[in-house]
Amino acid sequence: MVEILDPTGEREAVERPLAARPPAGAPVRIALLDIRKPRGDIFLDELEALLTARGHAVLRTQKPTFTKPAPADVRREIAEQCDAVIEALAD
Amino acid sequence: MPAELLALVKHDCPVCDQILPALDAAGVRVVSQSTAEETTAQAERLGLERVPELDDGLVLSQRFDPDAVPTVLLLDGGEERDRVEGIQRDRLAEVGRAAGVALAVGDLPAHRPGCASLTRDPVVARRLAAQAARRDGRLRARTIALGELEDVQEALHERGLTDGLPVVPPTAERVVAMLAHTSRDPQDLVGVVPPYEGRATVEKVAVNAVMAGCPDDALPVVLAAVEAACQEPFALHGLIATTHPAGPTCIVSGPYAERIGMAAAGNCLGQGNRANLTIGRALQLTVRNVGGSRPRVEDRAAHGWAGKVSSCFAERADDAPWPIGPLDGSTSVTLMATEGPRLIVDQLAREPEGLAASFASALQSIAHPKLVLAFDALLLVGPEHGRVFAQAGWSRERLRDALFELTRRPAGELARGAGGSPEGIDPKWISDPQMPVTKFAAPDRIVIAYAGGDAGLFSMVFGSWASGEIGSAPVTTRVEDWT
Numbered sequence: 191m192v193e194i195l196d197p198t199g200e201r202e203a204v205e206r207p208l209a210a211r212p213p214a215g216a217p218v219r220i221a222l223l224d225i226r227k228p229r230g231d232i233f234l235d236e237l238e239a240l241l242t243a244r245g246h247a248v249l250r251t252q253k254p255t256f257t258k259p260a261p262a263d264v265r266r267e268i269a270e271q272c273d274a275v276i277e278a279l280a281d
Numbered sequence: 282m283p284a285e286l287l288a289l290v291k292h293d294c295p296v297c298d299q300i301l302p303a304l305d306a307a308g309v310r311v312v313s314q315s316t317a318e319e320t321t322a323q324a325e326r327l328g329l330e331r332v333p334e335l336d337d338g339l340v341l342s343q344r345f346d347p348d349a350v351p352t353v354l355l356l357d358g359g360e361e362r363d364r365v366e367g368i369q370r371d372r373l374a375e376v377g378r379a380a381g382v383a384l385a386v387g388d389l390p391a392h393r394p395g396c397a398s399l400t401r402d403p404v405v406a407r408r409l410a411a412q413a414a415r416r417d418g419r420l421r422a423r424t425i426a427l428g429e430l431e432d433v434q435e436a437l438h439e440r441g442l443t444d445g446l447p448v449v450p451p452t453a454e455r456v457v458a459m460l461a462h463t464s465r466d467p468q469d470l471v472g473v474v475p476p477y478e479g480r481a482t483v484e485k486v487a488v489n490a491v492m493a494g495c496p497d498d499a500l501p502v503v504l505a506a507v508e509a510a511c512q513e514p515f516a517l518h519g520l521i522a523t524t525h526p527a528g529p530t531c532i533v534s535g536p537y538a539e540r541i542g543m544a545a546a547g548n549c550l551g552q553g554n555r556a557n558l559t560i561g562r563a564l565q566l567t568v569r570n571v572g573g574s575r576p577r578v579e580d581r582a583a584h585g586w587a588g589k590v591s592s593c594f595a596e597r598a599d600d601a602p603w604p605i606g607p608l609d610g611s612t613s614v615t616l617m618a619t620e621g622p623r624l625i626v627d628q629l630a631r632e633p634e635g636l637a638a639s640f641a642s643a644l645q646s647i648a649h650p651k652l653v654l655a656f657d658a659l660l661l662v663g664p665e666h667g668r669v670f671a672q673a674g675w676s677r678e679r680l681r682d683a684l685f686e687l688t689r690r691p692a693g694e695l696a697r698g699a700g701g702s703p704e705g706i707d708p709k710w711i712s713d714p715q716m717p718v719t720k721f722a723a724p725d726r727i728v729i730a731y732a733g734g735d736a737g738l739f740s741m742v743f744g745s746w747a748s749g750e751i752g753s754a755p756v757t758t759r760v761e762d763w764t
Contacts, residue, residue, distance in 0.1 A: 191426055191427065191428065191429050192426075192427045192431075192433050192450060192452070193424050193425070193426050193427070193452065193453070194424070194425050194427065194433075194437075194450050194451050194452055195420070195422040195423070195424060195425070195451045195452070195453055195456055195484075195488045196422050196423040196424070196425050196488070197422075197442055197451060197485065197488045197489050197492060197566065197567075197570040197571070198442070198479065198570045198571060198573070199474065199477065199478075199479020199480055199481070199485070199570070199571040199572065199573065200422070200423055200479075201477055201478070201479055201480075201573070226751075254751075255747075255750070255751040255752070256519075256747075256751075257516050257519035257520075257523070257746075257747050257751060257752040257753070258516050258518065258519050259475075259518055259519075
C-alpha cells in the first residue's frame with residue numbers, strides 16, 4: 191500500500207439551499223450584470239427592452255472588468271435589490 | 282534511581298554479536314533495533330539467556346540518536362551520563378563500574394567500530410522524519426491510502442490530481458525532505474488560490490512540488506512563484522477562467538537560479554533542464570490542485586498552450602547588458618500571464634536603433650496588429666542581440682522607451698476595416714487618422730528579460746493576456762523570503 195499526501199486544498203464544499211424561485215408570471219426585479227466584455231451591453235439592452243415590456247423591473251449593473259470576479263459590493267447590491275440576475279458573457 | 286546500563290543493538294551487526302554474550306551474562310538491559318523475528322534468531326544463534334527487547338518505533342534509538350551500534354549508555358535517573366559506541370574495552374569496563382555491573386570485557390578487542398545505527402539508514406531516517414513531522418503538526422495534509430492493486434500513476438490521474446503527465450507520488454517522506462529547504466513553517470499561508478479559494482500552505486505547495494518532480498532546493502522559488510500568482514494584481518482567477526491561451530510564465534532573476542541549476546543559456550525555454558521545467562509545473566499543479574480549477578471546466582481556454590504545463594526560465598546574469606535581478610543581490614521571481622513565445626529573427630542589425638525597429642515590428646503583432654493598449658509584452662533578448670545594446674551602452678530602460686515609441690502607429694491604420702479587417706479601433710474614437718497611437722499603455726508594459734544560448738541572432742517575444750488594471754499585471758516576489 192502506498193500512502194500519499196493530499197495535494198488539494200481539502201476544502202469542504204458548503205451546501206447552500208437554492209433561493210426561492212420568483213412566482214411565474216408575476217413582475218420581478220431582475221439585475222442585468224454587464225461583465226464588461228465588448229458588446230455585452232448590446233445584448234443587455236435588448237434584454238432590458240424585452241423584460242420591461244413584460245412589466246419587470248430592471249437594475250443595470252456592471253463589473254469593473256471582465257477579467258476579475260464581481261466585487262462584493264456589486265454582488266450585495268444585486269442580492270439586496272433584485273430577485274434574479276442575468277449576466278452577459280458574450281464578446 | 283541508581284545508575285544503570287542500556288544497550289542498543291541490531292541483528293545484522295557482527296560487533297553487536299561480539300558484545301552481546303557479555304551484556305547478556307551481566308544482565309544488562311538490551312534493546313534491539315531489529316524486528317522480533319530477527320532479534321529472536323540472533324539470540325538463538327548466540328545462545329543468549331534472554332532475547333533482547335524491541336525498540337518499537339525506534340523510540341529509544343531516536344531519543345539517544347547514536348551513530349553506531351552497539352551503543353552502551355550509562356543512565357542515571359533515565360538521563361544519559363555517558364556512552365560507548367562500538368567496542369572500546371576499557372571504556373566499557375569504566376561505564377560498567379559506574380553502574381555497578383561487572384562486564385566481562387576481557388575477551389573483547391581493545392577497539393572495534395560499530396555498525397551504523399538503523400536510524401542512520403537513509404530510508405529509515407526519512408520515515409522517522411516524516412513520522413516526527415506528523416506528530417509535531419508540521420504535516421497536516423490528509424493522507425490518501427492507495428490500494429495494493431492500484432497503480433499509483435493511474436490512481437492519481439483518475440482522482441484528477443495530475444496535469445496529464447506522470448507525477449512523483451507525494452509521500453510524507455518526500456514532502457518532509459523538501460520542506461527542509463525552507464525555514465518557513467509548513468503551515469504558513471503562501472496564498473489563497475482561486476477559483477475555490479484553496480489555502481496554499483507551504484506544506485501544500487511542497488506536496489505539489491514533489492509531484493512536479495522538483496529538486497528539493499527549488500522549493501523557495503516555487504513558493505515565491507505561488508505567492509506572486511495569488512496576489513490581487515496578477516488576477517489569477519480571470520487567468521484561469523479566460524478563453525485566452527495565456528498561463529503564468531515564471532522568470533527567475535538572481536544568483537539563486539544558478540545555485541539550483543536553472544537554465545538561462547542554451548535551450549532555456551525547451552526541454553532538458555529539471556529545475557526550469559519542474560518549477561513552472563509545480564506552480565501549475567498547485568493552482569490546479571489547491572485552487573481546484575480543471576481544464577475545460579473552470580479553465581475555459583480555447584486552445585491553451587504547452588506553457589500551461591510549465592513555463593519558467595532564469596535570466597542570464599554573467600554577460601547581461603544590464604543588471605539582472607534585485608540590486609541587493611537577492612533573487613526574484615517575476616510572474617507574467619503570457620501566451621507562447623515566438624521568434625524574432627534579425628541577423629543583420631548591428632546598431633541598437635535598427636534592432637529595436639525589428640523588435641518593434643514583432644511587438645506590433647501581439648494579439649492583433651490593430652489591437653492596442655490592452656496587451657503587454659515579454660521580450661526575451663538573446664545574448665547575440667543583447668551584445669548590440671551592450672556595446673552601444675543602451676540600458677534596459679532605454680530599449681523599453683525606444684520600443685514604446687517605435688510601436689506607435691497612425692490611428693487610421695488601426696481603425697476597424699483598415700487593411701480589410703473588421704477588428705480594430707472603433708472609428709468614433711478617431712478624430713485624426715494621422716494621430717499616433719501607442720501599442721502599449723506605458724513603456725513599462727514592455728517587460729524585458731535576457732536569456733538564451735551563446736549563438737543565434739535571435740530574441741523571443743511573448744504576448745500577454747489582458748493587461749494592467751483591467752487584467753493581469755506582472756508581479757515580482759523575493760525568493761529569499763522563502764528560503
